[in-house]
Amino acid sequence: MTPFEITILGSNSAVPTPTRHPTSQLLNINHHYYLIDCGEGAQIQMRKFGIKFQRIEHIFISHLHGDHYFGLIGLLNTMHLLGREKPLTIHANRMLREILNLQLSVSNTKLKYEIHYNYLDDETESVILKDHNVEVTATPVNHRIPCFGFIFRETEKPLNIKKESLQSLKLGVEEIKLLKQGKDIHRATETIYAADATEAPLSLRKYAFITDTKPKESYYEAIKNSDILYHESTFMGDATQRAADTFHTTNLQAAEIALKTNCKKLVLGHFSTRYTKLEPIKVEAQTIFKNTELAIEGTTFKIEH
Ligand SMILES: [Zn+2]
Ligand SMILES: [Zn+2]
Incomplete structure (x- = not known):
């Protein structure tokens, strides 16, 4: 069976620590590589987990808080130094292009490969990529700055x-x-x-990535029936007010969303650094949604047909 798997590179919120990295995930769909967010240290994590990052074809950046893209310039530079020639597409807020161009120009770096940009400016839900392998939908979520969730679905297969x-x-x-x-x-x-x-062909697999948001019904339809829903869970149930104030979600809210949208598995991540032990975050969420797991770095979640 062809792979459809998500490897967690980082799942901490805000800051890196000696043992936890900010958000980044590598998605392998039928041997095509997609990177979702690129927090600090993402390239080192990929080396550590034996992921050949030159194979990445598309990078999706949810929003421009540093814990979701500060690793990007480093990765792009390494790809260049290692001789990449294959073009790369970045799906992100249009400001990211200016930031990267400034970083590249002050160091007089002329990349050996082309970067194509697909701007995520439109505050409406839309299909941002569709090819023979995957269809990706970007759906606006509810954060302090513009932020998108991404839904990956295998492309319709012939009979x-x-x-x-x-x-x-x-x-x-x-x-x-x-x-x-x-x-x-x-x-x-x-x-x-x-x-x-x-x-009929085998069922089409679906993965939803929702990070940095206060719960909002507008994205529920898009994530419905996902095989895996990754949902941010910055706080635990006793910090509902703090979560609301900072435009984040608690583990209990994420579990309710997974239940409501009929997802098969819930993976929690974007943990606040205040939690030194992560297991209680899962145990508490399981009181609402049994099939809950934690986005532990180095874990690969596989979706079977
Ligand atoms: Zn964040
Ligand atoms: Zn954020």
Whole structure:
């Protein structure tokens, strides 16, 4: 089975500590690499976990608080020094381009590869990337500065030809192509119905990444039925007011959202540095949503079909 997996590179909020890094995740969908946020130290984490970061094709930056992008200039520079030539696309607020260009120009660095920018300015939900592998939706969340959640979904696959049909009907290349599109085949002596010769493709896997937000119903529809919902959980249940004041979410609120939106698994992250032990964050959330896990650095969450 082709992979659909999320590796946690960092999941602390605000500041790095000797044992915890700010937000960053590597998403591998069918061997295509996508980086979500790039907190300080993300490139070192990728080296530590054996991730070949030159394979990254797209980088998504949720918002311009430093704990979500301060690792980016370092990563881009390393990619350059290691000889990258393959273009890279960055999906982010348009201000990021100016910040990066300033950093590159003062050091007289001319990257050997091109960066394409896709600006996330529009405060409405929209599909920001769609290709043969993935469809990515950006949905505005509710933070102190503009911030987006990202929803990754496998692209619709064509129908599969049943094994027995392939063998017994001796299908030709053109015939297979038509059947995969759901079209019937009319041979001189017989008709082969697509409905008989094909079966539905495997279900499409879905991952939702929602960080730095106060709960807001506007993104609930987009994350509905996700195989995994990553939701920020900066605080525990006793700090609801603090969470609201700082435009963040508690573990209990995240669990309620996972339940309400019918997600299969909840992964909590963006932990406040005040919590030295993380396990209680999970245990408390499980009183509402059983299938809850923690975004521990180095953990890979796999979505099976
Ligand atoms: Zn943050
Ligand atoms: Zn923030």
